[in-house]
Amino acid sequence: MSAQPATAPRATLRQTLAHLPREARDTLFLLAVIAWVIAPQAQWLPVWTSLLVAGILLWRSWLAWYSRPLPSRWITSGLIAPVAFGATIFSYGTFVGREAGVTLVVTLLALKTLELRARRDALVIFFLGFFTMVSSFFSSQSLLTAAAMLVGLLGMLTALVNAHMPVGRPPLLQSFRTAFTMTLLGAPIMAALFMLFPRMAPLWGVPSEQTVGGSGLSGSMKVGSIAELALNEAVAFRLRFDNPTQELPPPSTMYFRGPVLAGFDGREWRAEPFREDSAWAARAGLPANLQVQGPALRYEVTLEPQRRPWLMVLEATPQAPELPGNPTYMTQDLQWMAARPIMDVVRYRAESYPEFRHGPTTAARQLREFVALPPGFNPRTLALAAQMRADPALANGDTAALVSAALNRLRTGGYSYTLEPGVYGEHTADEFWFDRKEGFCEHIASAFVVLMRAMDVPARIVTGYQGGAINPVDGYWTVRQSDAHAWAEVWMPERGWVRVDPTGAVAPGRVGAFERLAAPRGAFASAMGTMIGVSTLQQLRAAWEAVNNRWNQWVLNYTQNRQMDLLKKLGFESPSWQDLTTILGGLLGVAALGAAGWSWWERSQHDPWLRLLARTRKRLASAGLPLPDHLPPRTMAQKVLAHWSQSATNPGHAPQSTPAQPIQPIADWLLRLEQVRYAAHPAAQLSALRREFNALPWPAARKGP
Template sequence: MHLPRDTRDTLFLLAVVGWVVMPQVRSLPLWCSLLTAGVLLWRGWIALKARPLPSRWWLLAFLLATLAATYGSHRTLLGREAGVTLIVVLLALKTLELRARRDALVIFFLGFFTMLTNFFQSQSLLTAGAMLVALLGLLTALINAHRPVGQPSLRESALLAGKMALLGAPVMLVLFLLFPRFAPLWGLPSDALTGRSGLSGTMKIGAIAELVLDDRVAMRVRFENAQPPPQRTLYFRGPVLSRFDGSEWTATERAFRPSRAANPPDLEVSGSPIRYETTLEPSSRSWLLTLDATPEAPKLPSSQRARLTTDLQWLASSPVTNLLRYRAESYPEFRYGLTAADGRARHDQGEYLRLPPGFNPRTVQLAEELRGRIPDGEPGGIVAAALERLRTGGYQYTLDPGVTGRDSADEFWFDTKAGFCEHIASAFVILMRAAGVPSRIVTGFQGGEMNSVDGYWTVRNADAHAWAEVWMADRGWVRVDPTASVAPGRIGQFQRLRAPDGVMAGAIGALSPTLLAQLRANWEALNNSWNQWVLNYTQDRQLDLLKNLGFEEPSWEDLGKVLAGLIVLAALGGAAWAQWERGQHDPWQRLLAQVRQRLTQSRIEVPPNAPPRELARLANGSNSLPAPIKAALTELLLAMERMRYAPDVTGQSAQVAKLQSQFKRIVWPKPTAIRTY
């Protein structure tokens, strides 16, 4: 309150600039963040101490140095990352030549642009909230810059900025809902939200265990049925891995080969389907996670197409780099793999029996023993024997099984007897192949948890899972989850291995075990609403909105017509508002202007600022008005003078109405034409 006006406004603007830049610190080069912080602090010190600004030569030197540093960091001065770095640097350096309102306006517009670049890194609800605060701050500073007289309070300017934002909100809402979204021209760069799911197309021992430390959401599912399916049945199918080199499982080319038919002929489904809607987080991968088994293509937005591989995995036509919502219909009861595409029985399963030579000799020996104990080496018996060993052999489900060596399956079956889901699934499939049972690994997600606030089923990266599929001549491919034998709670009771909570979460959990879960559920429900209604508002949803408005087969032309109609209505509303506002102006002044106009039409020269008494004098001294009009006009003007300069504070509206009625009763002579010679 005791600072000079210029100092106060400068410090406020610097604080707003710092707030705008702060969310990008993690993505900016370290030198850029340090330089920006140093420049803002230096400029604040200059404002507080009333020191002179640096010369233009210093600014030029800073600019050249930052250009060189930007090129050194990004190897280019073009592109998104380099462009954001430069715009942040220019915004900071511009504060060092903040001398006049013109410089402030440049900073404002650079600030607005920098604010938008934050959405290149994240479009989350937190980012949107932070940028809303930044918007109000920039508007407040902009209003201050246009109020040069006196020392208006920041609170007053902030209230005016909030009012401006609220007045613009309806326009923003209409444009958001109806402005055509022509992908990919409309929206952010496709990599703005990539890399969240973490599920890979290959599997090394320990890779999925690392995902358990990532508690972010991978997808959200809403089931149409009132009662969702049991958690133990929720297997969301991802990449199918059948090639093993001794340390890593990968998918074969066949796994990504599209099926010759939309519905594979060797897929038989039965029972009631599960209908659900999935909102998939960006992953930079093409796969669509669906429950087993999904015979019909998921319903995707018009910009995407789905194709089914021969391994029952659905793939999108392009990588998922933005939130993707799709509907699917799955059948938990199915049989698959009994016959080939041409109807012949499947006899050649060699690719699902291959093992690298020289690896895991003890596991191979164990497989021979199991095969010898089972009559005729029946696959079902071998599978049952292996699962029984897992249940009764003292095996443990853990995130930290120790360092895995060359023979990972041997170490699991005989040494450590501990592992995470990919350790267990890999060792199980290796054992099955060694015993002559065709098998493979399927990765994806299993389970999830219901959010009691919004009813969505939340599946996290921590729910990433690996299980096995074995092939039997009479049943085809059958899912076998060996982890369920080691840790049944992992599959059916949501007993997940989790990373330890942070300090704050641990403190809240210690005070109230349910409070942390409730806060988390509410926050995730709020985030889900943001994702569903804002980030996932696509072209198709725009057309769905038109359907709700009564259009049978909406098109972009209909969208344009609706938008144009709203613009016309807004223009008419603005005209009506202007007309109404015009009627709210000072009625006394409007009546005086009407008298002045009448006198001018009667060829009486009237000064533009003449008061009522002067107008009465001019009317009485004129020969162009009859005596009765002069008397009525004099009475009217003197009454107006008394009302204005000796007012009765009560009943002023009635007095004005009475004077207006008195003016209308005056019968004015028709104005005479002015001849020109």
């Protein structure tokens, strides 16, 4: 029976990479860096861009792995590029603009990897890569994005250094050390520029063409939409009260006002009506008539980007929030708006009064718009309203009594608060009151307002956030997207608009104790909770959010005012732009002098052995023995002995500088200099030879002819 041949062990990935040509390995490293730089933008780019870029990078990696030739320029320039340009035009309608420009740059960066034939092509890729890194901050300036781009910067610098060191092809680790050193040396200059360069609107602060699509509240509410936000644990905004020891208002009054919705088509609520008439046009003249009383709460808000213009403040805020560079105004519905959408993390101050009244105190024609209902919807709710109005106890039409009766029905009618009430049909209010009897806050608020309007009571929906939690690490009050809420406002004579939260009648814990419905955890989250523990995960999240909040406060919100405060701490009484320019110029001048000194010192330290050999060659040339630069010390010693020995035996041909002393010590010194070149630790021996240099019996320098 013949023996089976032994199967050769499969090579590992590391062994396979080691056997690849060096050029292929460098190309794969560069492609990996490019993929890393582009990856954070995948969520903002069109789907076709991400697929095209991924396909090109994988194709280019396959070509490098198997040492295949690059595609012809006709394929890249004549086929792929026109398709990419056409898709960009199809997606945005133009090449001009932030989103279209970033899409085009990312596509060009990927396409350029198919033309990586010379160093010139590599330099173009590096420049496009650096620009792509900067463009990542157009969409997100989070701490994670900054950390990812720092890693990308080190990778890109490593590839750039490696491209300029073709001789000997040093390992990538050596190029990385050089790139890391360059980054460390540039860090102080970067910090000085960040602290002192005059603050202005950052490049990524240009207005976006797309002002919708951000996570959070919107200007309309389809019944069931806020329940989707309850699954989103992202931070909406943070608060820090000026006086942490001040008694905060009761949890049931911690409402952050957002869009006010009055128009209803049977399924969706909007800030504007679904028809145009004179009644709605007249509503613009309905005054806010805000009256506040009691102590004020002063606080600072750090608002996350939302691509919408509304500002989140506690009810009610009579004075405009201090938002630098973006004017603010208040609508007649008490909603504070910014002139431009909030595209970046912003920080502003506000002053709110938990005790307030607003709206007209007497009946006005404009209030009729708030009792309008679309015809043909929710017939059973209309019948319920008529039945309640016919009740003798409610026959006098007192609004407070009608509201109390509706809330009592919610408390005692078997209604429940849930994230998964199912899909509602055409008559949403009827289904809630009579069929399902369960829903999220917008189901409850919508059904309540429809019932109020059916009883001829002006009512509307207010969306925003309610509650939040204090981060135990940094003490900030954190409000998440899961805290999104919808409540109602009912108009009462002599009182104006009065907040009524019907969700509190169904689930008092949702409003009073900040009890939130938790979304079902997936398998990964359940496993993590089992291995680490829920409390530990919560502590880790609190710590991470505190760090991210510090990034927002000290980096993203480093404004001109904080620059001036820094100059005041440095001793400037009335700091100005000129002071900033003077300090920055002085620091840059010192940095330039330091760099020049470092360059001179480094040049002087460059290979001290070669410098000592050149010094020896110069001394011998001055004595009448010029030697070529390529001669090693051993050959130079032989030349020295031959030259002066001939001069001693043939005086007729002796130069004017024929030495009287023996020349052998110089030859011996040259031989020892050659030995030092190959010594394990040459520094000490080289220092000794340098000291002996001046003591050698050098021949006298030749004089002129």
